[in-house]
Amino acid sequence: MRRNGNSGQILLIAAFIMASLLLSAQLYILEVGKISGDTNSDALNDFLLSVKLGSRHVIIGSLANISNGGTRNILEQNLREWTEFIGSQYLHGKNTVNFTLEETTPYSSGTWLSWGTNGYGVSSAYADFAHSLAGRETNVDLAYSVNVTTALLIASVNRRLNETARQVNLTMNVLNEAYPALAKQITVYYRVSGTWLIPDFANGYTLQDYGNGTYVASFTAIAPLIDEVSVHVIDCRGIYVQANATSTEI
Amino acid sequence: MFDQKGQIRIIESFLAIAVIFSAVLISFTFPSLPDFSKQKTLASLGSQALIKLDTNGTLGNLILQRDWTSLKTALDIQLPIGVSFNLTVFDEADNAVNSEVVQNSNLLGQEVVSVQYVCATRSQAVEFFAIRLQLAWTG
Numbered sequence: 001m002r003r004n005g006n007s008g009q010i011l012l013i014a015a016f017i018m019a020s021l022l023l024s025a026q027l028y029i030l031e032v033g034k035i036s037g038d039t040n041s042d043a044l045n046d047f048l049l050s051v052k053l054g055s056r057h058v059i060i061g062s063l064a065n066i067s068n069g070g071t072r073n074i075l076e077q078n079l080r081e082w083t084e085f086i087g088s089q090y091l092h093g094k095n096t097v098n099f100t101l102e103e104t105t106p107y108s109s110g111t112w113l114s115w116g117t118n119g120y121g122v123s124s125a126y127a128d129f130a131h132s133l134a135g136r137e138t139n140v141d142l143a144y145s146v147n148v149t150t151a152l153l154i155a156s157v158n159r160r161l162n163e164t165a166r167q168v169n170l171t172m173n174v175l176n177e178a179y180p181a182l183a184k185q186i187t188v189y190y191r192v193s194g195t196w197l198i199p200d201f202a203n204g205y206t207l208q209d210y211g212n213g214t215y216v217a218s219f220t221a222i223a224p225l226i227d228e229v230s231v232h233v234i235d236c237r238g239i240y241v242q243a244n245a246t247s248t249e250i
Numbered sequence: 251m252f253d254q255k256g257q258i259r260i261i262e263s264f265l266a267i268a269v270i271f272s273a274v275l276i277s278f279t280f281p282s283l284p285d286f287s288k289q290k291t292l293a294s295l296g297s298q299a300l301i302k303l304d305t306n307g308t309l310g311n312l313i314l315q316r317d318w319t320s321l322k323t324a325l326d327i328q329l330p331i332g333v334s335f336n337l338t339v340f341d342e343a344d345n346a347v348n349s350e351v352v353q354n355s356n357l358l359g360q361e362v363v364s365v366q367y368v369c370a371t372r373s374q375a376v377e378f379f380a381i382r383l384q385l386a387w388t389g
Contacts, residue, residue, distance in 0.1 A: 022277055046365075050301065054369060061374055061375075
């Protein structure tokens with residue numbers, strides 16, 4: 001009889017328990033949804049890619065500086081500053097980037113400048129990177145290398161026009177990472193009796209751009225003999241390279 | 251007496267039903283989960299736009315030249331129609347670099363996603379920047 005008298009209250013208590021269970025389950029689902037929303041592998045990949053791109057830009061800028069007369073230690077200095085900068089930019093965990101400059105011959109302190117007399121010139125920089133991200137939800141270790149190389153290939157022929165003049169043709173190929181690339185500035189020199197001269201409109205100088213990294217320069221040298229030709233190029237990234245070659249008489 | 255007990259039972263039953271019903275109603279009126287997939291897509295679009303601009307060094311060059319108009323135009327081209335953005339560039343000392351607002355429309359009142367991007371210039375004197383791109387769907 002007593003039990004029957006309390007059954008309505010038990011029903012109410014049971015209803016309250018059910019209601020609170022329902023609401024807490026709903027809250028739990030909401031919280032779990034929020035946590036899974038934070039996990040974003042795309043954002044992580046994009047961050048890693050942006051760092052990799054930035055590392056490449058730093059090497060390009062440093063090589064442009066070094067090849068235009070800057071000191072070689074600028075590469076290491078710039079990379080150190082870059083890695084320190086990005087170390088503070090990742091907000092979801094510990095972010096460390098280490099770099100090693102290439103020291104294997106022909107590289108020294110990560111750079112290789114070879115502006116030879118055999119018709120081939122190269123300006124190159126090389127570094128290895130180890131990027132480590134340690135966060136609440138991710139641990140990533142990424143290793144990659146960045147090699148930036150601007151190369152120049154030249155070949156020249158000349159033929160006698162008369163006693164004091166020669167027609168000189170010069171073919172140049174500009175390469176970025178072994179692929180044809182465009183030049184921002186090309187200066188051609190030729191050497192007569194130990195003196196370097198720059199051909200101009202008085203020499204009928206023409207420069208033909210084939211649009212695929214190949215350039216052909218033609219001019220008339222007022223000289224009975226041509227010793228050597230030299231080409232100085234600045235590519236579209238601002239990297240300087242030069243090559244010298246003997247002009248073959250035909 | 252018997253009738254009174256019955257009425258109380260009925261009232262208690264109604265109360266129990268009311269409690270359960272209110273709980274169900276409250277759970278329905280809970281703020282729905284934010285659409286993370288939509289936000290992720292937006293963040294991804296923003297990141298990809300910046301990566302495309304940065305691949306050939308354009309992003310760094312435009313910042314270096316303080317050419318905010320061209321930067322806004324470039325982002326407008328990269329991002330799909332219906333996406334609003336607001337871009338702020340910070341230097342190494344965390345100071346805002348852009349002297350003018352780089353945005354295509356006002357983001358006030360919109361559900362905004364923020365993308366953080368790091369960038370280095372290709373110039374001989376290399377500079378570093380942190381870019382914050384805020385995006386929202388307006389379409």
